[in-house]
Amino acid sequence: MQEEKTRITWxxxxxxxxVDRNWVLVLTIGLCPALAVSTSVVNCISMGAAATFCLxxxxxxxxxxxxxxxxxxxxxxxxxxxxxxxxxVDYSIQAISLNIYNALGAFISLIVVNCILLAHAExxxxxxxxxxxxxxxxxxxxxxxxxxxxxxxxxxxLGSGTIFGYNIVWEGFQTWLxxxxxxxxxxxxxxxxxxxxxxxxNKSSANCGEGGCHG
Amino acid sequence: MGSSISxxxxxxxxxxxxxxxxxxxxxxxxxTKKFSExxxxxxxxxxxxxxxxxxxxxxxxxxxxxxxxxxRLLVFIAVIASLVQIIDIVMKKFxxxxxxxxxxxxxxxxxxxxxxxxxxxxxxxxxxYMESTAFGLGTGCGYLLMMVIMAGIREQLELSNSPVIVKGxxxxxxxxxxxxxxxxxxxxxxx
Numbered sequence: 001m002q003e004e005k006t007r008i009t010w011x012x013x014x015x016x017x018x019v020d021r022n023w024v025l026v027l028t029i030g031l032c033p034a035l036a037v038s039t040s041v042v043n044c045i046s047m048g049a050a051a052t053f054c055l056x057x058x059x060x061x062x063x064x065x066x067x068x069x070x071x072x073x074x075x076x077x078x079x080x081x082x083x084x085x086x087x088x089v090d091y092s093i094q095a096i097s098l099n100i101y102n103a104l105g106a107f108i109s110l111i112v113v114n115c116i117l118l119a120h121a122e123x124x125x126x127x128x129x130x131x132x133x134x135x136x137x138x139x140x141x142x143x144x145x146x147x148x149x150x151x152x153x154x155x156x157x158l159g160s161g162t163i164f165g166y167n168i169v170w171e172g173f174q175t176w177l178x179x180x181x182x183x184x185x186x187x188x189x190x191x192x193x194x195x196x197x198x199x200x201x202n203k204s205s206a207n208c209g210e211g212g213c214h215g
Numbered sequence: 216m217g218s219s220i221s222x223x224x225x226x227x228x229x230x231x232x233x234x235x236x237x238x239x240x241x242x243x244x245x246x247t248k249k250f251s252e253x254x255x256x257x258x259x260x261x262x263x264x265x266x267x268x269x270x271x272x273x274x275x276x277x278x279x280x281x282x283x284x285x286x287r288l289l290v291f292i293a294v295i296a297s298l299v300q301i302i303d304i305v306m307k308k309f310x311x312x313x314x315x316x317x318x319x320x321x322x323x324x325x326x327x328x329x330x331x332x333x334x335x336x337x338x339x340x341x342x343x344y345m346e347s348t349a350f351g352l353g354t355g356c357g358y359l360l361m362m363v364i365m366a367g368i369r370e371q372l373e374l375s376n377s378p379v380i381v382k383g384x385x386x387x388x389x390x391x392x393x394x395x396x397x398x399x400x401x402x403x404x405x406x
Contacts (some may be wrong), residue, residue, distance in 0.1 A: 178396075
């Protein structure tokens with residue numbers, strides 16, 4: 001019974017957050033860091049890991065304290081909690097790798113104003129149990145990383161002809177320098193959104209054909 | 216003085232917060248449907264960025280003096296949140312008409328990346344007072360400029376017949392792509 005319940009939680013919250021309700025690609029929340037750091041795969045993974053860590057820790061803490069936090073000052077309380085974990089991550093990354101720290105720049109500190117974290121705290125963590133929040137926050141974080149990789153992999157391959165810094169393209173491949181600039185981010189992102197919209201439309205019209213239109 | 220001017224120009228054009236640095240994209244997509252709204256949001260963000268930049272610049276030296284730089288992020292975000300709250304209250308009391316116009320946007324500004332970005336970067340780049348002021352004002356003006364351009368384009372787009380799957384966010388991002396290309400033409404201006 002217990003096992004059954006856990007499986008349902010994972011199916012319904014984890015995978016739903018990663019695929020169906022991907023915050024970046026479907027809800028278009030938290031676009032700023034997604035577009036800014038996705039110039040290389042390493043940046044994407046470190047940004048995703050940093051954001052996931054902050055998200056899981058702050059959401060769990062908020063969920064534990066959800067009965068104690070007064071309703072009037074909840075946003076301030078959330079921001080202070082998130083800010084604490086972001087400071088931890090900021091100093092940790094600086095200690096682990098200065099290269100990554102310089103590549104991500106101010107965007108590590110800016111996790112604190114990332115809409116995903118605050119929205120998750122407000123909409124989910126402050127209303128649900130600790131276990132469900134942890135799973136959901138982890139799913140949201142993995143979904144964020146997944147979206148970053150969707151942007152980062154094509155941008156790195158086309159922009160500099162490498163992946164994880166290893167050269168993978170054939171001799172004479174003309175790299176698209178534009179993909180490494182901000183233009184590349186603005187170019188890749190709408191293509192993914194259009195693809196997803198198109199897939200969803202096809203799926204919903206297929207459902208309608210079978211008699212049940214779920215949208 | 217010369218460096219302040221070049222910082223101002225470069226933060227408006229070359230390092231435009233919206234299309235070059237990806238700061239505050241939520242409002243770029245959310246509040247640019249109407250020209251008047253976009254203009255109000257732009258002005259509100261410019262004012263808040265400037266004020267919070269002044270306050271955080273002043274607050275940084277006590278933080279360094281007491282050796283508690285690790286609290287910088289928390290102090291800055293708390294200052295910005297309370298500043299926005301204070302502006303909201305003062306406006307409500309003394310300028311009710313203005314408050315009606317700007318009120319909804321003010322609350323959104325706390326979580327606008329732009330304001331915190333200016334506060335953090337002026338410290339990490341060790342700008343002087345004049346340079347910081349130019350940086351804060353320039354970033355705000357760059358935001359206002361892009362919001363106005365985008366809202367103007369979007370108002371015209373409403374009349375066009377675009378495919379359903381591109382409507383909304385994808386179309387805005389595609390326009391932003393071209394605006395970003397346009398801003399890249401200024402590369403090198405202002406040093």
